[in-house]
Amino acid sequence: MSNHPSRRKPPRVGDNPLFRRTLIGIVLVIGFFMVLAPLVIIAVEAFAKGWQVYRDTIIHPDTLHAVGLTVLAALIAVPLNTAFGIAAAWAITKFDFWGKRFLLVVIEIPFSVSPIVAGVAYLFVYGLQGLFGPLLDAWDIKILFAIPGIIIASMFVTASFVARELIPLMQAQGRDLEEAATSLGASGFRTFLSVTLPNVKWALLYGVILCNARVMGEFGAVSVVSGNIRGQTNTLPLHIELLYHDYQAAGAFASASILALLAVFTIIAKVLLERQGAGRVRKTANPAEKTS
Amino acid sequence: MRRRNVLPGLPLSLGVTLFYVGLIVVLPLAALVIKAASLGPADYWQIISSPRAVASYRVTVLSALGATVFNLFFGLALAWVLTRYRFPGRRIVDAMVDLPFALPTAVAGIALTALFANNGWFGSILGEFGIKVAYTQLGIMIAMCFTSIPFVVRTVQPVLEDLDPALEEAAQSLGGSDWEIFRKVILPLLTPALMAGVSLSFARSLGEFGAIIFIAGNQPMSTEITALLIFIRLEEYDYQAAAAIASVLLITAFVMLAITNWLQARALRYTVKG
Amino acid sequence: MKIRLENVVKTFETFRAVKDVSLDIESGELVALLGPSGSGKTTILRMVAGLEYSDGGHIYFGDQDATDIPVRDRGVGFVFQHYALFPHMTVADNIAFGMKVSKVKRDKAAIDARVTDLLRLVRLEGLGDRFAAQISGGQRQRVALARALAVDPKVLLLDEPFGALDANVRRDLRRWLREIHSELGITTLFVTHDQEEALDLADRVVILKDGRIVQQGTPQEVCRDPQSAFVMKFLGDANMIAAEVRDGRAYTGDVSVDAVGVADGKAELYARPADLDWSEQGPGIAATISRVLDRPDGRRVLAATGAGEALEFDVEPERQVRAGEAGFVTLRRAKVFAA
Numbered sequence: 070m071s072n073h074p075s076r077r078k079p080p081r082v083g084d085n086p087l088f089r090r091t092l093i094g095i096v097l098v099i100g101f102f103m104v105l106a107p108l109v110i111i112a113v114e115a116f117a118k119g120w121q122v123y124r125d126t127i128i129h130p131d132t133l134h135a136v137g138l139t140v141l142a143a144l145i146a147v148p149l150n151t152a153f154g155i156a157a158a159w160a161i162t163k164f165d166f167w168g169k170r171f172l173l174v175v176i177e178i179p180f181s182v183s184p185i186v187a188g189v190a191y192l193f194v195y196g197l198q199g200l201f202g203p204l205l206d207a208w209d210i211k212i213l214f215a216i217p218g219i220i221i222a223s224m225f226v227t228a229s230f231v232a233r234e235l236i237p238l239m240q241a242q243g244r245d246l247e248e249a250a251t252s253l254g255a256s257g258f259r260t261f262l263s264v265t266l267p268n269v270k271w272a273l274l275y276g277v278i279l280c281n282a283r284v285m286g287e288f289g290a291v292s293v294v295s296g297n298i299r300g301q302t303n304t305l306p307l308h309i310e311l312l313y314h315d316y317q318a319a320g321a322f323a324s325a326s327i328l329a330l331l332a333v334f335t336i337i338a339k340v341l342l343e344r345q346g347a348g349r350v351r352k353t354a355n356p357a358e359k360t361s
Numbered sequence: 362m363r364r365r366n367v368l369p370g371l372p373l374s375l376g377v378t379l380f381y382v383g384l385i386v387v388l389p390l391a392a393l394v395i396k397a398a399s400l401g402p403a404d405y406w407q408i409i410s411s412p413r414a415v416a417s418y419r420v421t422v423l424s425a426l427g428a429t430v431f432n433l434f435f436g437l438a439l440a441w442v443l444t445r446y447r448f449p450g451r452r453i454v455d456a457m458v459d460l461p462f463a464l465p466t467a468v469a470g471i472a473l474t475a476l477f478a479n480n481g482w483f484g485s486i487l488g489e490f491g492i493k494v495a496y497t498q499l500g501i502m503i504a505m506c507f508t509s510i511p512f513v514v515r516t517v518q519p520v521l522e523d524l525d526p527a528l529e530e531a532a533q534s535l536g537g538s539d540w541e542i543f544r545k546v547i548l549p550l551l552t553p554a555l556m557a558g559v560s561l562s563f564a565r566s567l568g569e570f571g572a573i574i575f576i577a578g579n580q581p582m583s584t585e586i587t588a589l590l591i592f593i594r595l596e597e598y599d600y601q602a603a604a605a606i607a608s609v610l611l612i613t614a615f616v617m618l619a620i621t622n623w624l625q626a627r628a629l630r631y632t633v634k635g
Numbered sequence: 636m637k638i639r640l641e642n643v644v645k646t647f648e649t650f651r652a653v654k655d656v657s658l659d660i661e662s663g664e665l666v667a668l669l670g671p672s673g674s675g676k677t678t679i680l681r682m683v684a685g686l687e688y689s690d691g692g693h694i695y696f697g698d699q700d701a702t703d704i705p706v707r708d709r710g711v712g713f714v715f716q717h718y719a720l721f722p723h724m725t726v727a728d729n730i731a732f733g734m735k736v737s738k739v740k741r742d743k744a745a746i747d748a749r750v751t752d753l754l755r756l757v758r759l760e761g762l763g764d765r766f767a768a769q770i771s772g773g774q775r776q777r778v779a780l781a782r783a784l785a786v787d788p789k790v791l792l793l794d795e796p797f798g799a800l801d802a803n804v805r806r807d808l809r810r811w812l813r814e815i816h817s818e819l820g821i822t823t824l825f826v827t828h829d830q831e832e833a834l835d836l837a838d839r840v841v842i843l844k845d846g847r848i849v850q851q852g853t854p855q856e857v858c859r860d861p862q863s864a865f866v867m868k869f870l871g872d873a874n875m876i877a878a879e880v881r882d883g884r885a886y887t888g889d890v891s892v893d894a895v896g897v898a899d900g901k902a903e904l905y906a907r908p909a910d911l912d913w914s915e916q917g918p919g920i921a922a923t924i925s926r927v928l929d930r931p932d933g934r935r936v937l938a939a940t941g942a943g944e945a946l947e948f949d950v951e952p953e954r955q956v957r958a959g960e961a962g963f964v965t966l967r968r969a970k971v972f973a974a
Contacts, residue, residue: 082529082539082547083445096442097454099435102483103507104457107464107472110482114475149381156377164371174622175382178390181621182614183568185588189595189607190389193396198600200392224385245719247368248686252706252713253733253786257369263732267723279462286465288571289588293595306467306571313471313575322475325468332463339463340456367686367706 111329114322126312126323134301135308136327138216142304143284146223150280154231155273159261162239163247173236180229187225188293191218214296219304222290227280234276238269271345278342282335286328390611397608400601408605417587418609424498424586425566428505432562435506436513437555443514444521458514461507466571473504474575496578501586504572509562516558520551557624564617568610636697636789636822637662638683644691645678652678654846655692660839665816665823667833670843671869676826677716677794679843683824684792685709696789712783712821714793718775720767726778727763730754733786753781756815773804780812784819793825797832809836830870834858842866864972867905874911874946876920878904878971885971888940889918889963894971906969908935911948913956919963922946926958938964 083089116123126132157176161169179187193199195212205212212218246268250260266273288306295302303311305328313321397405408414443455461469477484477494484495494500524547532542570588578584585593587610594603638660645653653675660666668676681687683694685706693702701709720729727750734746741749754760757777759770767775776796783791796812797805813836816823827833833840834854841851850862861867864875878887878894880902885894887904894902913936921941928935929952936956938946946964950956 081445081526082533082542083441085539088539089446092438093442093446093448096435096439097450100439100454100457103510104460106476106482107469107507108460110475111468111472114472153377153381156374156381159370160374160378163368164366164375166371166375172378172382174618175386176378177618177622178386178614181564181568181618182390183570183588183610185570185591186393186568186607186610186614187389189591189603190393190611192595192600193392193604194389196600198396200395221385225389228381228385244368245715245717246721248706249713249715249719249721249782250732250736251368252684252686252709252711253736253782254707254738255732255736256707259736260368261370263736264721267721282463282465286463286468288465288467293592306465309467309471310575318471318475321471325471328465328468332460332465332468335463336456336459339459340452367688369707 108329108333111322111325114318115326117322118319122319123323123326126317126320127327129320131303132305132308132320132324135303135305135324138219138303139285139305141216142220142223143281145220146227146284147277147281150224150227151231151273151277153228154233154235154276154280157232158235158239159265161236163244176229176232178229179225179227180233184226184287184289184291185293188222188290191222191225191290191294195221213294215302218294219291219302222294223284223287226287226290227283230280230283231273231276234272234279235269238272239265242268271342275339275342278335278338282331285331393604393607393611396601396604400605404601405605408602409609413581413585414587414590414606414609416582417585417590417606420498420501420584421567421586421588424501424505425563427502428509428566429559429563431502431506432510432513433555433559436510436558436562437517437551439510440514440517440521444518458511461509462511466508466569467575469507470504470572470575473500473507473572477503477576495576496580496584498577498584500576500578501573501584504576505566505569508569508572509565512561512565513555513558516554516561517551520554524550553624553627557621557627560617560621560624564614564621567613567617637695638790638822638824639695640679640683640692641695642692643679643682643689643694645675645682645687646690652846653682653689656843656846656848657692658841658848658851660822660824662822663820665813665836665838666825667837667840668824668826668843669828669830669833669840669869671828673845674843675846676828676843680792680794680824680826683790684711684713686713710786710789712786712788712791714776714779714783714791714796716794716796716798718767718779720775720778720782722767724766725763726759726765726767726770727754729767729778730763730781730785733782737786749785753785756784757781758811771804772800773808776800776808780815784821788821791821791823793823795827796825797829798827805832812836834870842869844869861970864903864905867970867972872908872947873905874908874944874948876904876906876940876944876946877942877974878902880971880973885969888920890920890966892966892969892971897971898973901974902971903974904966904969904971906966908948910966910968911946912965912967913948913950913954913962914965915960915962917963919965920946922962922964924956924958924960924962927956940964 161173192213194201195205195218196202197206212221246264247260250264255263286306288310291304292307292310295304295307305324309321309324312324400408439458443451474495475481477487477500479485479488479493479495481495487494492499494503528546528550529542532546537545568588573586574589577586577589579589587606591603591606591610594606640656640658643653643656644651656679668679670676678687682689685701685704689702693700695701721732724732730750730753731746734741734749750763754763757780759774759777759781762770762774767778770778797808800808809832837854839851839853840857842849842857844865850857850866857866858870861870867873876887878885880894880897880899882899883893883895884891885897885902885904892904922938924936924938926937928937933949933952934954934956936948936950938948940946948964
């Protein structure tokens with residue numbers, strides 16, 4: 070509300086003060102009910118029975134085991150998906166080959182398929198009634214209803230995450246920088262490390278963080294393949310469900326508060342990374358193209 | 362014709378990509394399709410058209426439609442408010458839009474249930490007016506709204522930000538009112554992105570599981586979503602039925618993916634290249 | 636290093652970008668590839684660099700067949716159209732990059748010394764710590780050149796080197812590039828669509844159209860003796876007047892010019908605006924002035940003949956001419972091509 074003449078701007082569409090305030094008001098109220106309230110109630114319910122119950126839930130061996138398993142799944146699935154995302158982005162953005170558009174669609178599939186469908190699909194690969202089930206059974210290898218199944222199912226649902234962040238950015242950056250590095254004699258690996266990576270590192274980290282959040286929070290696909298054995302194949306989200314259906318609401322919310330905290334950290338990390346320019350392909354990805 | 366690549370690393374990167382996609386994505390989906398196909402047309406049709414399955418499609422699709430229509434309006438309003446207005450707390454609201462992405466679905470599920478249960482904060486107020494949310498289709502819709510709102514906002518927001526102010530100024534100089542300019546200039550430019558966001562939101566709602574099962578009553582024929590029906594068939598060891606119904610969701614996902622890709626390509630239609 | 640292209644072909648999808656191009660570039664020569672967009676000039680440059688592989692033919696560097704040598708081993712210095720400076724590295728790091736990744740190991744002091752030399756060569760002393768985003772377009776262009784020169788390339792290749800710059804910066808850099816070339820004597824090939832740039836800078840100009848070389852020669856040769864209507868029109872403003880050739884002379888209205896070697900029959904006569912004279916009395920081609928454009932170095936007159944052909948010519952700045960005046964045009968010099 071500055072009266073300084075040089076800062077006054079003619080109104081843009083929708084700048085009518087009444088309209089503006091009403092719309093902001095509506096959006097904030099609905100936003101509060103829809104988004105903020107769930108976060109608040111987790112905290113409230115988690116401490117409903119007091120600090121002691123909260124503490125007991127968190128340090129209960131089953132909870133700790135679930136946390137450990139969730140972290141293990143992330144430790145394996147996230148690096149693999151990151152490697153895959155980098156490889157896919159390099160192949161797709163630096164080369165032209167037959168079937169590239171189709172490959173892009175295939176990479177998008179995990180993002181749009183229901184996690185339940187993903188879980189069921191894995192059942193028909195590694196389950197007893199699946200393609201390799203009998204073979205695995207004969208060799209006494211357990212994938213489903215065991216930790217490997219949980220990890221593979223998590224890998225499916227998050228397979229697109231890193232690639233989805235890298236591909237649009239690397240597409241926008243073009244191939245000039247890599248061609249320049251190669252023409253100066255750099256090897257492929259060197260070109261990637263010293264030319265490509267520094268220019269996509271924030272987007273990469275952003276993809277990794279989103280991937281991690283989803284791996285740690287995945288519920289549908291994991292609930293199909295895990296077998297829900299308490300203290301053995303329960304990840305944190307499954308543990309929450311178990312407690313909840315056991316009428317241990319405070320315990321469920323206490324466990325949920327760990328994941329809610331993870332979500333809050335993810336969002337903070339996301340905001341910080343976006344300040345570095347990740348998550349959004351800037352119009353001039355290569356500052357050298359801006360002529361001054 | 363010699364066709365070689367100038368930059369190094371195609372065999373390695375494409376090899377890794379194809380291997381990974383093949384093992385992690387294509388193989389299981391192919392196994393699912395094979396399983397469903399092994400049923401034979403008559404059995405397959407009987408399973409996927411059974412009254413309980415059809416009822417689950419109806420619940421899922423109608424709830425997803427309701428949630429998507431709500432998100433269309435609310436998402437557009439939210440994107441508009443975040444890009445066009447400056448107000449205290451705007452950055453926090455902007456960050457919070459991503460909460461449904463970041464919050465695990467099971468956590469969202471129990472939180473929404475607690476809020477909308479008959480004795481919950483919102484449930485008790487709504488109950489006074491005779492509105493029941495938890496364990497009804499309305500609850501399913503609310504869970505779907507929650508999990509899919511970021512899709513609309515995050516697809517529309519960048520387009521709205523990049524909208525050339527000169528277009529509005531031109532329209533203003535030609536004497537258009539705010540509403541006319543919005544209707545005839547801004548909205549048409551936003552429509553492709555809005556539709557792309559809406560279709561993403563709808564697709565997500567169709568497949569959502571974790572956030573819904575806590576708040577839905579899960580009563581067959583009335584509040585049972587398709588994803589849950591698949592899960593129940595599995596628990597009954599009826600793998601063929603699970604495969605058949607899952608294949609319906611899979612096909613729907615493919616169709617939605619095709620529609621979304623098409624809409625996203627259209628969304629770039631007005632982007633001047635170069 | 637002498638470069639030879641022998642029947643080089645490049646096809647993109649179904650479109651033939653370069654069709655059977657043969658070209659010799661002498662050691663130390665500065666050659667321009669000039670043509671409109673889509674003429675295949677950038678593709679030829681990229682094939683010489685190894686950034687594109689040819690689908691047929693051979694490229695020789697000296698006596699060595701370089702056709703199959705990948706770009707990283709080819710030893711060329713390439714300056715990209717938009718410079719492709721690494722945005723996360725300083726100017727000095729950009730210039731040092733090629734030396735750091737080289738198989739020939741250099742110690743840090745040697746690299747630093749060379750970077751300092753190059754910065755001096757491109758007149759950017761003191762800007763080594765800046766990032767690409769912090770310097771001007773003309774400065775970026777010079778950094779790109781220094782980076783390409785740092786690895787002692789056998790050949791220097793530049794893709795539209797001044798395309799992204801303002802007109803006055805462009806003129807300065809052009810002269811300066813010529814000086815650097817004389818100083819280093821490195822074989823240089825550059826691509827441009829700007830005929831003035833090609834003629835100003837190059838020892839030899841290669842003119843391309845639709846993936847083929849249509850003419851090559853020194854600036855003098857191509858300017859004074861264009862071999863086709865395309866070259867005539869592409870190199871500068873040209874008037875086209877329909878004419879009739881009989882026994883080695885072309886006739887149009889009262890005017891006739893020499894047309895040795897052009898077959899009898901219909902022909903097109905081309906003349907530069909500076910080669911047309913205007914007079915109130917005949918003989919000549921009758922024309923009416925439609926507009927007069929004043930420019931710093933003269934007056935440009937737009938006129939139309941009785942047949943409706945548009946003509947442009949220059950008159951002395953003092954000459955009084957006005958739109959609507961009728962008069963006659965005579966030709967001092969012209970080229971005739973069979974229609």
